[in-house]
Amino acid sequence: xxxxxxxxxxxxxxxxxxxxxxxxxxxxxxxxxxxxxxxxxxxxxxxxxxxxxxxxxxxxxxxxxxxxxxxxxxxxxxxxxxxxxxxxxxxxx
Numbered sequence: 001x002x003x004x005x006x007x008x009x010x011x012x013x014x015x016x017x018x019x020x021x022x023x024x025x026x027x028x029x030x031x032x033x034x035x036x037x038x039x040x041x042x043x044x045x046x047x048x049x050x051x052x053x054x055x056x057x058x059x060x061x062x063x064x065x066x067x068x069x070x071x072x073x074x075x076x077x078x079x080x081x082x083x084x085x086x087x088x089x090x091x092x093x
Contacts, residue, residue: 008069014076024049032046043067
């Protein structure tokens, strides 16, 4: 079984976000506020947890109700002392 998990990387998002609550471990249910997207729609941030990807973990990922994609925040990664490098057809974290 092959599972492909797609994340959109962006420097405009301040936090990692997902709409898939089932993927979050150590979930803390807490209304944090709302997030506004580029299309002027809003989503409720209903908590956060750790998102497991293979053997790695993306910490403090916000759960946003109704969000259809996973959003990976470049700035949150850099704040966590991770290095993010972009190439023509790829990105390395």
